[in-house]
Amino acid sequence: MIVPYSHVIVLAGIVFLMGMFCAVTRRNLIMILLGLEIMLNSGAIAFIGAALRWQLLEGQAIAIFILAIAAAEVSVGLALIVCAYRRKGSVDPGAYN
Amino acid sequence: MTLYSIIFYVLAVLIIASTGLAISRRNLVHAVVYLVISFFGVAMLFYLLGAPFLAALEVIIYAGAIMVLFLFIIMMLKVEAFEERFFPIRQWLPALGMCVIFIVAGAFMILGDPDTRIPLKAAAAEPVAFGHYLFQAHWLAIEIISLLLLIVLVAVLYLGKRKEQYK
Numbered sequence: 001m002i003v004p005y006s007h008v009i010v011l012a013g014i015v016f017l018m019g020m021f022c023a024v025t026r027r028n029l030i031m032i033l034l035g036l037e038i039m040l041n042s043g044a045i046a047f048i049g050a051a052l053r054w055q056l057l058e059g060q061a062i063a064i065f066i067l068a069i070a071a072a073e074v075s076v077g078l079a080l081i082v083c084a085y086r087r088k089g090s091v092d093p094g095a096y097n
Numbered sequence: 098m099t100l101y102s103i104i105f106y107v108l109a110v111l112i113i114a115s116t117g118l119a120i121s122r123r124n125l126v127h128a129v130v131y132l133v134i135s136f137f138g139v140a141m142l143f144y145l146l147g148a149p150f151l152a153a154l155e156v157i158i159y160a161g162a163i164m165v166l167f168l169f170i171i172m173m174l175k176v177e178a179f180e181e182r183f184f185p186i187r188q189w190l191p192a193l194g195m196c197v198i199f200i201v202a203g204a205f206m207i208l209g210d211p212d213t214r215i216p217l218k219a220a221a222a223e224p225v226a227f228g229h230y231l232f233q234a235h236w237l238a239i240e241i242i243s244l245l246l247l248i249v250l251v252a253v254l255y256l257g258k259r260k261e262q263y264k
Contacts, residue, residue: 002101002145006213011109013203015116017196022120024192030125030171034132037163038116041139044151052146052217057230060148060222061238064231067151067158068242072249074163078170079256085174 008049015042029084029091033077040070101219104145112138125171129164136160146217150224 016039023035044063051059081091088095112135119131140155207213232239 002099002217002219003105004214004216006207007105007109008146008217009203009207009213011112013199014113017199018113018116018120020199021192021196024195025189026120028125030167030174031120031128034128034167035120037159038120038132038135041136041159044155045139045142048143048146048148048151049217051148051222052220053215055218055220057222057227060151060227061231061235063143063148063151064154065238065242067154068246071158071163072245074166075249075253076256078166079253081170082173083256091174 002052005049005053008053009046012042012046012049015045027092027094029081029093032093033074033081036077037070037074040066040073101145105142108138108142108145111135112142126168129167129171133160133164136164147219147221148227149221150227 019035019038019042021035022038023032026032026035044066047059047063047066049059051057051063084096085091115131115135115138119128119135122128122131136155136159140152140160143149143152143155
C-alpha cells in the first residue's frame with residue numbers, strides 16, 4: 001500500500017502550478033521554457049500515478065510520449081531563443097514587440 | 098503509514114522544495130541545478146510508482162540531456178548581467194485568479210470522487226513487458242514520435258544557421 005491516488009494528483013497539481021507561475025511571472029525566455037518543462041513533468045507524474053491506480057500500461061506509454069514531446073519542444077524553443085538573441089541581443093520577452 | 102508512503106512524502110517534499118527554489122532563483126545556472134535535483138526526485142517517484150524504465154529515462158533525458166542543453170544555452174548567451182524584474186502587481190492578479198480557479202476545481206474533483214481515496218497497490222512494470230506492450234499497442238505513435246524528432250532536428254539545424262550563409 002502506497003498512498004491514495006489523490007495525493008499523487010495533488011503533488012502533480014502543485015508542481016504544475018509552480019511551472020505555470022514560473023512561465024507567467026518571469027521575464028526571461030529561458031525561465032519561461034523551464035516553466036513549460038516543469039508543467040510537462042507534472043503531467044507525466046499524474047499519468048504514472050493513474051497507470052498504477054488502474055493497473056494499466058497506457059499511462060506509462062503516454063509518459064514516454066510526454067518525454068519525447070518535451071525533448072522536441074525544448075530543442076526548438078532553445079533554437080528560437082538563440083535566433084531571437086542574435087537579432088535583439090536580449091532574452092527579455094518585452095524587448096521583442 | 099507504511100514505509101512506501103513515508104518514502105512518497107519525503108520525495109514529494111523534495112520535489113516541491115527544489116522546484117520552488119528553482120523557479121525563484123535569479124541566477125539561471127542555480128535554477129537549472131535545482132531543477133536537476135527536482136528531476137532526480139521525480140525519477141525516484143517513478144520508481145516507487147512502478148515504472149523503473151521511465152525512471153531511467155527521466156534521469157537520462159530530462160536530467161541528463163535537456164538540462165545540459167539549458168546549461169549550454171545559458172553559457173552561450175551571457176544573460177547573467179541582465180537585470181531581471183518581476184511583473185508589476187496588476188499583471189500578477191490574472192495569474193493569481195487563474196491559480197485560485199485551478200485549486201478550487203482540483204479540490205472539487207478530488208473531494209467529489211470517493212475512488213481517489215483507495216490506496217495504491219505497489220506493482221512494477223517490467224521493462225521487457227513494457228517494451229513489448231509499447232511496440233504492439235502503440236507502434237504507430239512511436240513512428241509518429243520518431244518522425245517528429247526528425248522534423249525537429251531539421252528545424253533546429255535550419256534555425257541555428259547564421260543568416261550570412263543564405264547569401
